[in-house]
Amino acid sequence: MAEGQSDKSIRQNIYERIRDDITYGNLMPGERLTEKKLSDIYGVSRSPIREALRQLESEGLLSFERNKGIEVRKLSINQIEDIYESRALLEGYAVRISVDRMDNKDIINLSDIHRKLIKAAKDKDIPLWLQNNAQFHGYFREKAGNETISQLIVMLKRRTYHYQNMSVSYERAFETYIEHHAAILDSCKKKEADSAEQSMILHVRTTKRFVIESLSIGRNLLL
Amino acid sequence: MAEGQSDKSIRQNIYERIRDDITYGNLMPGERLTEKKLSDIYGVSRSPIREALRQLESEGLLSFERNKGIEVRKLSINQIEDIYESRALLEGYAVRISVDRMDNKDIINLSDIHRKLIKAAKDKDIPLWLQNNAQFHGYFREKAGNETISQLIVMLKRRTYHYQNMSVSYERAFETYIEHHAAILDSCKKKEADSAEQSMILHVRTTKRFVIESLSIGRNLLL
DNA sequence: ACATACAATAGTGTCGACAATATTATAGAC
DNA sequence: GTCTATAATATTGTCGACACTATTGTATGT
Numbered sequence: 095m096a097e098g099q100s101d102k103s104i105r106q107n108i109y110e111r112i113r114d115d116i117t118y119g120n121l122m123p124g125e126r127l128t129e130k131k132l133s134d135i136y137g138v139s140r141s142p143i144r145e146a147l148r149q150l151e152s153e154g155l156l157s158f159e160r161n162k163g164i165e166v167r168k169l170s171i172n173q174i175e176d177i178y179e180s181r182a183l184l185e186g187y188a189v190r191i192s193v194d195r196m197d198n199k200d201i202i203n204l205s206d207i208h209r210k211l212i213k214a215a216k217d218k219d220i221p222l223w224l225q226n227n228a229q230f231h232g233y234f235r236e237k238a239g240n241e242t243i244s245q246l247i248v249m250l251k252r253r254t255y256h257y258q259n260m261s262v263s264y265e266r267a268f269e270t271y272i273e274h275h276a277a278i279l280d281s282c283k284k285k286e287a288d289s290a291e292q293s294m295i296l297h298v299r300t301t302k303r304f305v306i307e308s309l310s311i312g313r314n315l316l317l
Numbered sequence: 318m319a320e321g322q323s324d325k326s327i328r329q330n331i332y333e334r335i336r337d338d339i340t341y342g343n344l345m346p347g348e349r350l351t352e353k354k355l356s357d358i359y360g361v362s363r364s365p366i367r368e369a370l371r372q373l374e375s376e377g378l379l380s381f382e383r384n385k386g387i388e389v390r391k392l393s394i395n396q397i398e399d400i401y402e403s404r405a406l407l408e409g410y411a412v413r414i415s416v417d418r419m420d421n422k423d424i425i426n427l428s429d430i431h432r433k434l435i436k437a438a439k440d441k442d443i444p445l446w447l448q449n450n451a452q453f454h455g456y457f458r459e460k461a462g463n464e465t466i467s468q469l470i471v472m473l474k475r476r477t478y479h480y481q482n483m484s485v486s487y488e489r490a491f492e493t494y495i496e497h498h499a500a501i502l503d504s505c506k507k508k509e510a511d512s513a514e515q516s517m518i519l520h521v522r523t524t525k526r527f528v529i530e531s532l533s534i535g536r537n538l539l540l
Numbered sequence: 541a542c543a544t545a546c547a548a549t550a551g552t553g554t555c556g557a558c559a560a561t562a563t564t565a566t567a568g569a570c
Numbered sequence: 571g572t573c574t575a576t577a578a579t580a581t582t583g584t585c586g587a588c589a590c591t592a593t594t595g596t597a598t599g600t
Contacts, residue, residue, distance in 0.1 A: 103383060103552095103553065103554095104553080104554070105553080105554090128580085128581065128582090129581075129582070130580080130581070130582095138554080138555090139554060139555045139556070140555085140556095140582090141364065141367075141553080141554055141555065141556095142553075142554065142555095144364075144368060144582090144583090145367060145368055145371045145553095148368045148371045148372050148375075149371050149372070149374070149375050151372070152371075152372050152375035152376055153375055160326060160561095160582085160583095161560080161561050161562060161581080161582055161583080162561095162562070162563095162581090162582085163562095163581070163582070164582095172464075173464065173465070176463045176464050176465040176466070177465050179463055179465075179466070180463065180465045180466050180469065183406060183407070183410050183466075184403075184406070187406050240399045240402055240403065241395075241396065241399050242396070242399040242400050242402075242403045242473070243399070243402070243403050243406075246403065246469060250465070326582095326583070326584095327583080327584070328583080328584090351550085351551065351552090352551075352552070353550080353551070353552095361584080361585090362584060362585045362586070363552090363585085363586095364583080364584055364585065364586095365583075365584065365585095367552090367553090383552085383553095383591095384551080384552055384553080384590085384591050384592065385551085385552080385591095385592075385593095386551070386552075386592095387552095
């Protein structure tokens with residue numbers, strides 16, 4: 095009866111598993127991976143593992159050193175800033191393009207997500223927050239209808255996912271984010287594309303600031 | 318006395334070779350690759366080849382179908398448009414950020430490249446054009462100092478490289494491009510970042526139009 | 541001539557083994 | 571005790587073989 099899925103290749107399963115382990119923090123930045131260990135854990139040979147690792151490297155989640163090994167990519171403050179600046183640009187664009195394409199139904203859907211975010215914040219329900227926050231941002235990504243930009247945003251989000259998660263509990267973060275979302279939503283309603291874009295850029299940059307601040311605090315505590 | 322490089326891994330060599338074969342048009346979109354054939358051509362086993370292929374897939378240069386095989390990724394008109402829109406956004410950003418960081422030396426360097434482009438256009442020296450055009454665009458990419466955005470631009474350029482090369486000979490292309498470059502350069506001199514950004518966006522979008530038009534013409538001739 | 545079943549072929553997916561390289565442990569000199 | 575040289579170990583890089591799947595070719599019945 096076997097293990098389960100099975101119409102995906104082993105490589106694909108391994109790829110998704112390691113990817114998720116990185117994004118959800120089971121594998122931490124800087125952590126060392128050896129092919130042998132992964133091979134033992136998942137009970138498969140090294141071939142599909144190596145191929146999965148190559149994919150993850152290309153997507154910026156792992157870093158290799160020839161004949162040395164693999165580690166979960168560790169980002170410098172500078173690199174984190176670069177990634178968030180890129181996201182600000184791309185997500186800002188997505189919002190700007192979306193605005194003109196939205197009808198009443200879209201506004202209702204977004205307002206609904208927005209309400210759930212307010213509730214999640216009030217209850218301090220972080221998983222609920224993360225889920226709806228992803229939906230909120232994803233809505234614009236999809237609506238903009240640019241496949242390439244959508245993929246780039248998703249890829250960049252993955253690179254900082256665990257850094258960002260560590261900062262969600264940052265004081266006042268929820269409150270600030272909700273204000274930003276409200277501003278974006280408001281501009282959408284008024285069909286003010288440029289204003290919506292600016293609000294999104296501000297939103298992502300603020301997130302960047304929170305992430306970096308909480309990172310410094312974490313390091314100060316540790317060192 | 319052996320082949321040459323040799324302190325790069327076989328995988329890395331194969332990766333670069335296939336990548337270049339795609340970007341420079343030795344491998345055409347839609348062309349089918351089999352691991353066996355590549356293995357025979359390069360005289361190595363399939364393992365490093367498969368790993369290289371995975372990298373190229375992640376970068377959007379190949380497309381896979383499970384148990385079916387690999388082909389050089391063929392882009393639809395829509396996908397080409399998406400990629401150029403993304404490039405317009407990213408390269409526009411790079412220019413905008415660059416402007417404030419430029420000193421007289423930079424302006425001189427860019428003017429120099431610009432002059433060489435004019436000469437290449439006059440002589441219809443396409444390789445010289447391509448080389449200096451890459452330098453011109455690369456200058457802003459580097460100057461902007463955002464590693465992530467720089468990598469994204471390079472990746473996206475590769476995806477459309479051979480499509481674009483087919484269109485360089487498009488009538489009036491050189492002339493138009495030189496006007497655009499002049500406008501960008503002019504805005505840089507005047508330190509008008511927004512204007513420079515807009516000129517670059519226009520430039521990339523115009524390139525998109527030329528590529529798509531020359532593509533349609535090519536298809537009409539063929540069908 | 542056409543459709544179906546089945547065999548032959550070709551290609552991808554995975555595995556275990558070995559080679560090359562890097563890291564760690566050990567021993568010896570001072 | 572510390573440094574260096576060397577042996578032992580661990581890890582990555584590459585290979586050839588086999589399993590599984592899809593495609594193509596062939597034969598048979600109608």
